Amino acid sequence: MVEIELDGQKVEVAPGSMVMHAAEQAGVYIPHFCYHKKLSIAASCRMCLVDVEKAPKPMPACATPVTQGMVVRTKSDKAIKAQQSVMEFLLINHPLDCPICDQGGECQLQDLAVGYGGSSSRYTEEKRVVANKNVGPLISMQEMSRCIHCTRCVRFGQEIAGVMELGMSHRGEHAEIETFVGASIDSELSGNMIDICPVGALTSKPFRYSARTWEMSRRKSISPHDSTGANVVVQVKNHKVMRVLPLENDAVNECWIADRDRFSYEALNGPERLTQPMLKQGGEWRTVDWATALEYVANGLNDVRNNHGAQSIGLLASPHSTVEELYLAATLMRALGSDNIDHRLRQQAPGRSSGVHWLGRSIASLSSLDRVLVVGGNLRKEHPLFALRIRQAARRGAQVHAIHSATPQWAMPLDTTIEEPATTWVAALARVATAVARLLDVPPPTDVPADAQSARVAESLLSGDRKAILLGNAAAHHQRAASLLQLAQWIGSRTGATVGYLTEASNTVGAQLVGAQPMSNGLNAVQMLDGGMKALLLLNAEPRFDTCKGSEAVSAVASAKMVVTLSAFKANLDCSDVLLPIAPFTETAGSFVNAEGRLQSFHAVVKPLGETRPGWKVLRALGSMLGLPTFVHETQAEVLAAALPKATLGDVIPLDGAVVSDVSAIDLNPAAAQPCTTGAYQLDAIVRRAPSLQATADGRQGSQQIGVSAT
Numbered sequence: 001m002v003e004i005e006l007d008g009q010k011v012e013v014a015p016g017s018m019v020m021h022a023a024e025q026a027g028v029y030i031p032h033f034c035y036h037k038k039l040s041i042a043a044s045c046r047m048c049l050v051d052v053e054k055a056p057k058p059m060p061a062c063a064t065p066v067t068q069g070m071v072v073r074t075k076s077d078k079a080i081k082a083q084q085s086v087m088e089f090l091l092i093n094h095p096l097d098c099p100i101c102d103q104g105g106e107c108q109l110q111d112l113a114v115g116y117g118g119s120s121s122r123y124t125e126e127k128r129v130v131a132n133k134n135v136g137p138l139i140s141m142q143e144m145s146r147c148i149h150c151t152r153c154v155r156f157g158q159e160i161a162g163v164m165e166l167g168m169s170h171r172g173e174h175a176e177i178e179t180f181v182g183a184s185i186d187s188e189l190s191g192n193m194i195d196i197c198p199v200g201a202l203t204s205k206p207f208r209y210s211a212r213t214w215e216m217s218r219r220k221s222i223s224p225h226d227s228t229g230a231n232v233v234v235q236v237k238n239h240k241v242m243r244v245l246p247l248e249n250d251a252v253n254e255c256w257i258a259d260r261d262r263f264s265y266e267a268l269n270g271p272e273r274l275t276q277p278m279l280k281q282g283g284e285w286r287t288v289d290w291a292t293a294l295e296y297v298a299n300g301l302n303d304v305r306n307n308h309g310a311q312s313i314g315l316l317a318s319p320h321s322t323v324e325e326l327y328l329a330a331t332l333m334r335a336l337g338s339d340n341i342d343h344r345l346r347q348q349a350p351g352r353s354s355g356v357h358w359l360g361r362s363i364a365s366l367s368s369l370d371r372v373l374v375v376g377g378n379l380r381k382e383h384p385l386f387a388l389r390i391r392q393a394a395r396r397g398a399q400v401h402a403i404h405s406a407t408p409q410w411a412m413p414l415d416t417t418i419e420e421p422a423t424t425w426v427a428a429l430a431r432v433a434t435a436v437a438r439l440l441d442v443p444p445p446t447d448v449p450a451d452a453q454s455a456r457v458a459e460s461l462l463s464g465d466r467k468a469i470l471l472g473n474a475a476a477h478h479q480r481a482a483s484l485l486q487l488a489q490w491i492g493s494r495t496g497a498t499v500g501y502l503t504e505a506s507n508t509v510g511a512q513l514v515g516a517q518p519m520s521n522g523l524n525a526v527q528m529l530d531g532g533m534k535a536l537l538l539l540n541a542e543p544r545f546d547t548c549k550g551s552e553a554v555s556a557v558a559s560a561k562m563v564v565t566l567s568a569f570k571a572n573l574d575c576s577d578v579l580l581p582i583a584p585f586t587e588t589a590g591s592f593v594n595a596e597g598r599l600q601s602f603h604a605v606v607k608p609l610g611e612t613r614p615g616w617k618v619l620r621a622l623g624s625m626l627g628l629p630t631f632v633h634e635t636q637a638e639v640l641a642a643a644l645p646k647a648t649l650g651d652v653i654p655l656d657g658a659v660v661s662d663v664s665a666i667d668l669n670p671a672a673a674q675p676c677t678t679g680a681y682q683l684d685a686i687v688r689r690a691p692s693l694q695a696t697a698d699g700r701q702g703s704q705q706i707g708v709s710a711t
Helices: 019-026 077-091 108-116 152-161 192-196 259-269 290-308 323-336 364-368 384-395 422-440 452-461 473-477 481-495 508-513 551-558 615-625 636-643 697-706
Strands: 002-006 009-013 049-052 071-073 139-141 167-169 176-178 217-222 231-237 240-246 278-281 284-287 313-317 371-375 399-404 416-419 467-471 498-501 535-539 562-567 578-581 590-593 599-602
Touching: 002 019, 009 019, 049 077, 077 108, 152 192, 152 384, 192 240, 217 599, 240 259, 278 290, 290 313, 290 535, 290 562, 290 578, 290 615, 313 323, 323 508, 323 535, 323 590, 323 615, 323 636, 364 384, 371 422, 371 452, 371 481, 384 399, 399 422, 399 452, 416 452, 422 452, 422 481, 452 481, 467 481, 473 481, 481 498, 508 590, 562 615, 615 636
Parallel strands: 002 071, 313 535, 371 399, 371 467, 399 416, 467 498, 535 562, 562 578
Antiparallel strands: 002 009, 049 071, 167 176, 217 231, 231 240, 278 284, 278 578, 590 599
């Protein structure tokens, strides 16, 4: 450790640290713009000049390494005058548009100008003007005249997002931050550039000119879109969600969120919101009150159970539903006498296995991996915050390997890519297993011969200390998912690598823990969507978009005698008989269990829209009307305690990895169909209805893949 004196106090920091790091450790604030704790040091703004004893001139705190016995003064006249001089230069060309600036009230330049700026300007010449630039539907660059060239946005793209979409052109007063050749900003993490911009040069295009920061309330929540469980702050004005920002949590999402976490809120106030219960009568939809709708559903379920048996009733649940909703849905079905419930809507062969499909390690540990093998997953688009951490590991020298149907564009260096049609991924992984067996001189699990690429992957996995084999969404949805898991576990046990699933949705792990899948002789999602069900309940699920069968699934669902949709949106209009408006995550309390098994709860941040009710309350009321004895919970906390009695909020639940129950020989035959995947902005009902996200390159591509627009 190196000891320095900082403003009269002794501070010990690690060798190689900068004065800024020592100041952070000591709780001393040094004004700065270009410095950010998650980015490399640029030392371009010079706002952090401090007085270092024996130095002839002030030194930038962010780029001055500490030395033993160094004496630093951050509040001396020399330091203050230097900082005031830098502030004067920064304000020379800055436009006087604070009254209309979206950054007003949370602007770093505005705050520091109060403390270090002069009361008047000596600059009388004409200020520079930077032309407007259109870089896509999410980020506004219309006020780049405000830019102070801190390059935070440039470094974020290079170091965090992995794509240098912004750069600086020209020199001196002609320098500009811009995309090149008129390109748009298409990174799935691009919204973070808005957060780290210290001056309001980059602003949110959907939020632009809609509210002031001091007019909004700030409420904590959890993102419902992917298995990270990103912590967010939802900003609210007049009971309307206006903006979503990251809430720092180093164990989960650090200080970043994906664009779908940030911009999907537009759908919550959109025209497709379902605000009243609706019944279809004579082919026409009409609104009814809750008592009428629930009575209709209860009578219909009783009629089907009495005439066709409980096994003719099924429930398809989205894994984006809360723990409470999924638990009560499973309880409802089993109290009715049916085990036909499933959340695995996109899986083509949802077999039975013991244990839980989860990440296999902590999310934070992804940043420190030495070796990674990803099988069948679009890491960057499906799990952007996991990709961010693995990208950090790759920048430190980790070797990343992929088995995929095409060379993945993950914006990180890949050591080996095994390009293989998805139908033959089992054979590709078997070659890796054979190569591992050859190097260890043990019998291989199959007789598939190894090749040069698989040998390279095997050698890599047998080296290094921290290793992981991660099965992506396409591997989980694969017809040979059980064989892929068996091979991955065989390789993991021989190489010391953890084996886990990236997991598709915000509550994929939670759905397994509360039994939202067949536990004995029930039908799985694929079997229910083959037709033949007399009654189907759809919890936040849209068969057209959430299953592999698309319009075929809609036809199968429509053949049922009664179909009940519980959703926040006017979904499944062509196959449902009843629509029950249940609250999205912003209007209800609930819980998610993320990929690492961390239980996180959230509260409603706005009032329910119209006649919308929390999903768990609707299911409880339905259970009571059916006369089922187990529906006595009065609060969300009571439901959670019943669902996960041994779990503690905020902690990671100890989990056992999934083990295939059927230990028969690994099936090396090519799968008959491609695995079911979806676009980055087609994953759930909220994201599908966010206009700005659908206008992005990823949104347009995803809409084309599913053949129709969700809106």
